[in-house]
Amino acid sequence: MTALSADPDRLKHLAEALVDAARRAGADQADALAVDGRSVGIDVRGGALEQSERAESVDIGLRVLIGGRQAAVSSSDHSRDAIAQMAARAVAMAREAPVDDTLGLADPGQLATIRDASGLRICDDLPEPEPAHLQDLALRAEAAALSVKGISQIESANASYSHRRMWMAASNGFSGGYARTGHVISTVAITGEGTGMERDYAGESRVFAADLPTPEEIGLLAAERTLARAGARKPPTGAFPILFDRRVSSSLIAHLLSAVNGSAVARGASWLRRDMGEQVLPAHMTLSEDPHRPGYPSSRPFDAEGLATRPRDIVTGGILQGWTLDLATARKLGLESTASAARGLASAPSPANSNVILTPGDIGQDQLIAQMGRGLVVTSMLGASINATTGDYSRGAAGFWVENGQITHAVNECTIAGNLREMLMTLVAADDALPWRGVQVPSLLVQGMTVAGA
Structure with missing residues (x-):
């Protein structure tokens, strides 16, 4: 001891x-x-x-x-x-x-x-x-x-x-x-x-x-x-489908979670601030959180204000169900806390999520790549320019280029851009989500984003 x-x-x-x-x-x-x-x-x-x-x-x-x-x-x-x-x-x-x-x-x-x-x-x-x-x-x-x-x-x-x-x-x-x-x-x-x-x-x-x-x-x-990345080069510039590999797909859902966070909504700094009860994901998708998943990284019995945590749907059948709230943001918005408070030693409570799960698809990543025809598979990202109020999205990316439904070579030094509201509505999910993640999300195909490369 x-x-x-x-x-x-x-x-x-x-x-x-x-x-x-x-x-x-x-x-x-x-x-x-x-x-x-x-x-x-x-x-x-x-x-x-x-x-x-x-x-x-x-x-x-x-x-x-x-x-x-x-x-x-x-x-x-x-x-x-x-x-x-x-x-x-x-x-x-x-x-x-x-x-x-x-x-x-x-x-x-x-x-x-x-x-x-x-x-x-x-x-x-x-x-x-x-x-x-x-x-x-x-x-x-x-x-x-x-x-x-x-x-x-x-x-x-x-x-x-x-x-x-x-x-x-x-x-x-x-x-x-x-x-x-x-x-x-x-x-x-x-x-x-x-x-x-x-x-x-x-x-x-x-x-x-x-x-x-x-x-x-x-x-x-x-x-x-690493070996798969040998010989990487810039992709062409244009509008293409983009497949976010399961290594990075959770970042897309993290942007949605930020937009439904009560702190952002109460400040008016969320591109979803007027969308309670509206469709924000495809109709077959549900986004839930379960703070009670045994063995998972952000499981917790109570939040940072002593309220009992509980499973809940954030999005059900594509429809936004509610905000993520602590006591203060709930009072600002005239709602009840979702028992989502988190805090540090020298900070006040603020809303945060625990063990988020997105509905998986029923096909593998290879099948999604075949459906793409021509486009980009993103496996890593760096930097970010996200407008929290409009949802405009731009990030540096690297991954693999797809031609005729097959990966042909690695790519690097490119930028991908779009609008989160439009991107999320076109999602097609694979069935490959990894367990043990705080945000458990499969590979996600997004249609019609802009790729800026060579």
Whole structure:
């Protein structure tokens, strides 16, 4: 047992002490977080250890509310005197903040009754892996990638582990917490030299180490993807169908999720702000979230305001059902919270999603490529110019060119553009969504986007 976990109730005591200190300092309401975390990461290169990192910390955060004003502060000093000073500072800051009458904690009757993560399987109970074991995993991934002819070098091979415990307490009577773990293996491989150099990667993350692919599988996949990019060149310019590979297709849905986020809607900064009850996806598609999926990365029993999370449809049969809301944005819009609040140690709650799933299609990616005829398969993207108010979309992209329904060569250094409202209405989904993702989305075909290449 590590020093961080020596007292299982330490975080509970810290969070509740912060709330008590805030009330004594003059706060009307307060909520607090106490978090302990430890992580270790190993990077190898050329068959040897390149970098080893380990971090341990216990951090605390406090939010106070006074007459419609709020302030949030954080610290890594959790002595009794530091907590008292922190509370006094937060109260002084809140008294200078602007008034927002929508601010306030949940009523006691709204609070979740389940206050731990029992049944969600988000924490691996096995002992923390030794650095030597992580190094072995990284070395095996690197060796597998290097074993493939044509791979010139490995940019990085990594194995890492993290464990995080959180406890939240509030002056409305809420007190609860849970832990989560993460295991990661990744590899970045390179082929070619100089201006002809191309790289690609593979990586996986799981709550439980036993659910990870082997390092060899990850290394070989990184090599396969990298070699496929050899000889990449710019595509032609014009209007073409674009297939977003499952590695990047979730980014399209992430833009939709941003547009239905209550914070954006309340500010009027969403291209979907007038579309409640309107069609935003093809009629056969449903977009849902389930914070209770066992073993998934963003599963949680309650949100950052102590409300019980629950599965819900964001879009049903293509029709937008509602916004993603915390308490404050719900009050601004005259609605009820969807129990979607998330927050950091020194920030106020804001809406966020948990474990999003898009309806899959019934054909494979190869069949979608055959349907395209001529167009672009996008496997990676960089940079972004997204107009949150209009939905105008432009991003740098790389991937593969398709002629006569077959991939002919790799492409790079191009820009793809369109309007998200129009793009999302033309979606055709494959059946290849990967599990264990926070946003589980298959490959998606979009008709009629603009490609700017050669």
